[in-house]
Amino acid sequence: MRSFRHVRATTVAEACALLAEPGTRARANAGGSDLLGALKDGIYPEPPDLLVDLKTIPGLDAIEADEAGLRVGALARLADIARSEPIRAHWPIFSQAAQAVASPQIRNVATLGGNLCQEVRCWYFRYPAGLGGSIDCLRKGGPRCPAVKGDTRYHAIFEGRGCFAVCPSDTAVALAALDAIVVLEGPGGARRELPVQDVYTPLGTVLEPGELVTAVRVPPPAEEARSAFLKFTVREPIDFAVVSVAASITLRDGVCTDARLVLGAVGPRPYRALEAEARLIGGPIDERAAVEAAEVALAGAKPLRGNAYKVPLARSIVMRAILAALEG
Amino acid sequence: MDEATQIRLTVNGRGHTLAVGPRSADVAPSDTLAHTLRHVMGLTGTKVSCDRGACGMCTVLLDGRAVLSCSLLTVECDGSSVTTVEGLADPETGGLHPLQQAFVDHTAFQCGFCTPGILMSTKALLDENPEPTVGEVQEALAGNHCRCITHYHVLEAVQDAAGRMREAALEPGPTVSESSSNAPERDVATGTR
Ligand SMILES: Cc1cc2nc3c(=O)[nH]c(=O)nc-3n(C[C@H](O)[C@H](O)[C@H](O)COP(=O)(O)OP(=O)(O)OC[C@H]3O[C@@H](n4cnc5c(N)ncnc54)[C@H](O)[C@@H]3O)c2cc1C
Ligand code: SF4
Ligand code: FES
Ligand code: FES
Numbered sequence: 001m002r003s004f005r006h007v008r009a010t011t012v013a014e015a016c017a018l019l020a021e022p023g024t025r026a027r028a029n030a031g032g033s034d035l036l037g038a039l040k041d042g043i044y045p046e047p048p049d050l051l052v053d054l055k056t057i058p059g060l061d062a063i064e065a066d067e068a069g070l071r072v073g074a075l076a077r078l079a080d081i082a083r084s085e086p087i088r089a090h091w092p093i094f095s096q097a098a099q100a101v102a103s104p105q106i107r108n109v110a111t112l113g114g115n116l117c118q119e120v121r122c123w124y125f126r127y128p129a130g131l132g133g134s135i136d137c138l139r140k141g142g143p144r145c146p147a148v149k150g151d152t153r154y155h156a157i158f159e160g161r162g163c164f165a166v167c168p169s170d171t172a173v174a175l176a177a178l179d180a181i182v183v184l185e186g187p188g189g190a191r192r193e194l195p196v197q198d199v200y201t202p203l204g205t206v207l208e209p210g211e212l213v214t215a216v217r218v219p220p221p222a223e224e225a226r227s228a229f230l231k232f233t234v235r236e237p238i239d240f241a242v243v244s245v246a247a248s249i250t251l252r253d254g255v256c257t258d259a260r261l262v263l264g265a266v267g268p269r270p271y272r273a274l275e276a277e278a279r280l281i282g283g284p285i286d287e288r289a290a291v292e293a294a295e296v297a298l299a300g301a302k303p304l305r306g307n308a309y310k311v312p313l314a315r316s317i318v319m320r321a322i323l324a325a326l327e328g
Numbered sequence: 329m330d331e332a333t334q335i336r337l338t339v340n341g342r343g344h345t346l347a348v349g350p351r352s353a354d355v356a357p358s359d360t361l362a363h364t365l366r367h368v369m370g371l372t373g374t375k376v377s378c379d380r381g382a383c384g385m386c387t388v389l390l391d392g393r394a395v396l397s398c399s400l401l402t403v404e405c406d407g408s409s410v411t412t413v414e415g416l417a418d419p420e421t422g423g424l425h426p427l428q429q430a431f432v433d434h435t436a437f438q439c440g441f442c443t444p445g446i447l448m449s450t451k452a453l454l455d456e457n458p459e460p461t462v463g464e465v466q467e468a469l470a471g472n473h474c475r476c477i478t479h480y481h482v483l484e485a486v487q488d489a490a491g492r493m494r495e496a497a498l499e500p501g502p503t504v505s506e507s508s509s510n511a512p513e514r515d516v517a518t519g520t521r
Contacts, residue, residue, distance in 0.1 A: 001358045001360075002358065003358045004357055005331065006357035006401070008332065018329070032400060032401060032404070033396075036360070036381075036401070037399070051357070051401075055404065102381075102471070104394060104452075104468055104471050105471045108393040109395055109399070
């Protein structure tokens, strides 16, 4: 790993100011489980000369739940989110998604903010400099995307534009199904709030230089809401999703009154299948309704050369997630 | 905000103070905890294989939690307590920890490269949950790979170790590390059970 200066931030304002300083190539470090791998592989054309440790900012790891909902600080660790009693009781798919990330050792250090802001896993983007030179691509500011004409088996089937890497975050998928809001703070006290799926663009995130995720807010769950989070991986113990689905369904007297269907690892952001949600609302939920909604959810998919298999796979996981939610 | 000039670490119960700087005995800001343990402190029991967070070979305990020492910066461990595989044995007698003895008794390794990491993940599990189910052991060890396919032996060793450690907790005394009464009978000639 190339050397860098390392500072320990004690306030958000301080961290934002350092990261925004013109001329520095500073980066925030939270759990480091994603960033250190990227730095060791030398994937950045301009590697950071300064790391700003966010873990030294007191209080940013709090998990607070009350009638107004849930508020989780960006530095909360995934292991703590997974085992949090209030989260397991009221927002179970958030706990399940946190538990689905990586391995126990990684969840012991990995943070929520880092999970949301992690870099994509596209293997061209991640190609190590030590093996013949890193690969320049559109997402790194280069001229083109080498993936489109290459091996796209894990790439996008929705909403790709220029870049076809998928958002790898598991928690973002569950959070999108829970209508979560991400709190962003930037230099000079700037602050804004965005629905989680709006944090991502086809080429990265909307974060400005110096801007940090400081918290995630989740509204209280509807009383009759039931939910499920399913993640399909190639290997069971540790792996990124090939497709994941978070479903949240509200039933009153056997009729669906509200629904969220969010697909993960299919596009640059968690993909909300709005038309499929609309199809579910107003009717009973049974196997036929689930099959039809899954059909609608994947109708607009645009697979690349190497990933057409993801369409029937995602369809089947959407269907299973709807049925699993009924049980949940 | 500050920049560390020295790092205080407690490793296997012993305090260390390391300067942050460019000499080989110092800690560079980009040094991983695995590097510091192995190359500065000489604690080579902790292994490094993938160096990318994917295999679990480098697992140590950081303030009691199992973590990957290849994916942590030493400067970010300032003030923490680290336990490595060298810290398992009895510091007075050098006798193996019951967990280590169970791995020996069950031949729960072949090449042994993954073993320090597996032992440390298991230690973290049993400290928190002295009576885990097989499923809980599998979950706790999901981040530890073994290329020699010793998983089945490991599961047996962990269950056995958990039993021995519970017994040891009930009747405190120095006898635990000798007791291998729960070990399965073994055909010595073939090494199979
Ligand atoms: C073997 C392995 C398996 C993995 N499996 C999964 C998986 O199944 N699912 C999954 O989702 N992830 C997985 N990951 C990726 C990663 O470990 C997790 O996403 C983790 O949650 C990242 O959190 P962190 O705190 O360690 O992030 P860091 O590495 O500290 O940060 C990641 C990035 O986000 C930026 N960042 C960190 N915090 C903030 C903040 N508050 N505001 C703005 N930017 C910030 C950093 O600058 C960096 O660019 C895996 C990683 C490995 C090595
Ligand atoms: S898909 Fe995106 S990240 Fe991958 S090579 Fe193309 S531009 Fe780069
Ligand atoms: S060496 Fe640390 S996880 Fe592989
Ligand atoms: S015993 Fe060889 S890797 Fe596990």
